[in-house]
Amino acid sequence: MSNTLDIQQIRAQFPVLHQEVNGKPLVYFDNAATTQKPQVVIDALDNYYKGYNSNIHRGAHALADKATQAFEETRKTAAEFLNAETPEQVIFTKGTTDGINLIASSYGRQNIQAGDEIIVSTLEHHSNIVPWQMLCQEKGATLKVIPINAKGELIMEEFEKLLTANTKIVAVNHASNALGTVNPIAEMIEKAHTVGAVVVVDGAQSASHFDIDVQALGVDFFVTSAHKVYGPTGIGLLYGKRVFLEEMPPYQGGGEMIKEVSFDGTTFNEIPYKFEAGTPNIADVIAFDAAMKWVQDLGKEAIRAHEAELLAYANEKLSEIPGIIFYGTAAEKVSVLSFGLEGVHPFDIGMMLDARGVAVRTGHHCTQPLMKHLGIEGTVRASFSVYNTKEEIDTLVQGVARVAKMMA
Structure with missing residues (x-):
C-alpha cells in the first residue's frame, strides 16, 4: 500500500463503495469507464x-x-x-x-x-x-x-x-x-x-x-x-x-x-x-x-504511485493463473490491465466475477479496430483507482482463478 495516502480514509469519502453486490462486498474495477464520486462532489x-x-x-x-x-x-x-x-x-x-x-x-x-x-x-x-x-x-x-x-x-x-x-x-x-x-x-x-x-x-x-x-x-x-x-x-x-x-x-x-x-x-x-x-x-x-x-489536494504523484503499485501487484498475482493472457504490456502504462483466459469468452469471465461482487469491463471497449488487430473479440479490463486496495485485487485474482479452474 502507498505510504503517502490513507486509502481507508479516502475510501470513506465514496458512499457507493460501501455496499454489497450479489451478497458480496463491491469491488469496483471499472474506473477507466468512469470513476466513482467523493462526497464533496x-x-x-x-x-x-x-x-x-x-x-x-x-x-x-x-x-x-x-x-x-x-x-x-x-x-x-x-x-x-x-x-x-x-x-x-x-x-x-x-x-x-x-x-x-x-x-x-x-x-x-x-x-x-x-x-x-x-x-x-x-x-x-x-x-x-x-x-x-x-x-x-x-x-x-x-x-x-x-x-x-x-x-x-x-x-x-x-x-x-x-x-x-x-x-x-x-x-x-x-x-x-x-x-x-x-x-x-x-x-x-x-x-x-x-x-x-x-x-x-x-x-x-x-x-x-x-x-x-x-x-x-x-x-x-x-x-x-x-x-x-x-x-x-x-x-x-x-x-x-x-x-x-x-x-x-x-x-x-x-x-x-x-x-x-x-x-x-x-x-x-x-x-x-x-x-x-x-x-x-x-x-x-x-x-x-x-x-x-x-x-x-491528494496530489497526482501520490495517486499515480498508489495506482502503479496496484497494477504491479495485479500483474504479478494474475500471471500465476494457468491460461491467463495479457493484452498490452507496454513499458509505460496507466492503471489498466486487459486480459483473458484461453478458451473462455470475456463476457463469461465478467459475469462470473460479477457474481462475486467484482465489477470489471468486458468487450471491445469501443476499440473495435484494435481488437481486430489483436485477433480477438474483446478482453476483460480491470482498471484501478486511488480508492482500490490490494485486498480487492486478491478478490479479483481468486475469482479469475476459480473461472480458470471451472473451465479447465
Missing part, C-alpha cells in the same frame, strides 16, 4: 440545487450571480488543472467525445481540404476515429493509422513515415483506454509540428493520473471528461490554443454564443462563450470544480 451538486439553482450569465439577481461565479470558478480551476494560458481557452463540453466532434466540425471543416491527411493510431477509442472518418469522407481527405507493436506501443518510426506535407491533423490518445499504454505525446507533438500539423490529444484516460501542462506540451487541442476524474457525467473540457479558437466558427447556434442577432445576420460572442450555446450543464460544471480540487 455529491455535496456540490446538492448544494447548487438546494441553494442557488439559477441560469447563469444573463440574470441580474442574487442567485444568478452566485451560480455564474461558481460556474466561472470551475473554468479558472480547469485552467490551473491543465496549466492553460488563460481560462478563456477552456471550453465546457459534454465530454471527450463532444470535444473531439467540436474540433472536427469547426476547425476541421474550416481547414481540411481534398487531398489532406489526418493521422490517428491503432489504439484510439471510436470517439477519436469516427469524427475524423466523417470529416475525411466529407472533404475528400485521407485517414492514416499509426501501427502498434506486440506490446501495444505505437511504432514511432512508422509514425514519422506517415508524416508528410499533406498531414494537417494528428489525433492521438494520451493513454489507451483498452490497454493502458501511455503514448509519447510530447515527442509526437514536436514531430507533427515540424510538418505544420495540428495535434489533438484525447486525455480521457490521462487527466486523472498525470499532471497535464498544455503549455509545456505545446499541444494545439486537449480534451477530457469529468466523469473519469471523480466528477459528474455529461461534462468535459476542451482546451485550445487561442489562435485556433478565435478563428474557428461556432459549433452550435443559440443563446449565449452571440453578440447581436437580427434577421439580417448575427455576430458571435468571444471565446469561450462562442462555443457554449444554450443553457449549459451548470450543476455538473460546478461539481467538476470540487472534483478537480479534490484531486489536486
Whole structure:
C-alpha cells in the first residue's frame, strides 16, 4: 500500500463503495469507464440545487450571480488543472467525445481540404476515429493509422513515415483506454509540428493520473471528461490554443454564443462563450470544480504511485493463473490491465466475477479496430483507482482463478 495516502480514509469519502453486490462486498474495477464520486462532489451538486439553482450569465439577481461565479470558478480551476494560458481557452463540453466532434466540425471543416491527411493510431477509442472518418469522407481527405507493436506501443518510426506535407491533423490518445499504454505525446507533438500539423490529444484516460501542462506540451487541442476524474457525467473540457479558437466558427447556434442577432445576420460572442450555446450543464460544471480540487489536494504523484503499485501487484498475482493472457504490456502504462483466459469468452469471465461482487469491463471497449488487430473479440479490463486496495485485487485474482479452474 502507498505510504503517502490513507486509502481507508479516502475510501470513506465514496458512499457507493460501501455496499454489497450479489451478497458480496463491491469491488469496483471499472474506473477507466468512469470513476466513482467523493462526497464533496455529491455535496456540490446538492448544494447548487438546494441553494442557488439559477441560469447563469444573463440574470441580474442574487442567485444568478452566485451560480455564474461558481460556474466561472470551475473554468479558472480547469485552467490551473491543465496549466492553460488563460481560462478563456477552456471550453465546457459534454465530454471527450463532444470535444473531439467540436474540433472536427469547426476547425476541421474550416481547414481540411481534398487531398489532406489526418493521422490517428491503432489504439484510439471510436470517439477519436469516427469524427475524423466523417470529416475525411466529407472533404475528400485521407485517414492514416499509426501501427502498434506486440506490446501495444505505437511504432514511432512508422509514425514519422506517415508524416508528410499533406498531414494537417494528428489525433492521438494520451493513454489507451483498452490497454493502458501511455503514448509519447510530447515527442509526437514536436514531430507533427515540424510538418505544420495540428495535434489533438484525447486525455480521457490521462487527466486523472498525470499532471497535464498544455503549455509545456505545446499541444494545439486537449480534451477530457469529468466523469473519469471523480466528477459528474455529461461534462468535459476542451482546451485550445487561442489562435485556433478565435478563428474557428461556432459549433452550435443559440443563446449565449452571440453578440447581436437580427434577421439580417448575427455576430458571435468571444471565446469561450462562442462555443457554449444554450443553457449549459451548470450543476455538473460546478461539481467538476470540487472534483478537480479534490484531486489536486491528494496530489497526482501520490495517486499515480498508489495506482502503479496496484497494477504491479495485479500483474504479478494474475500471471500465476494457468491460461491467463495479457493484452498490452507496454513499458509505460496507466492503471489498466486487459486480459483473458484461453478458451473462455470475456463476457463469461465478467459475469462470473460479477457474481462475486467484482465489477470489471468486458468487450471491445469501443476499440473495435484494435481488437481486430489483436485477433480477438474483446478482453476483460480491470482498471484501478486511488480508492482500490490490494485486498480487492486478491478478490479479483481468486475469482479469475476459480473461472480458470471451472473451465479447465
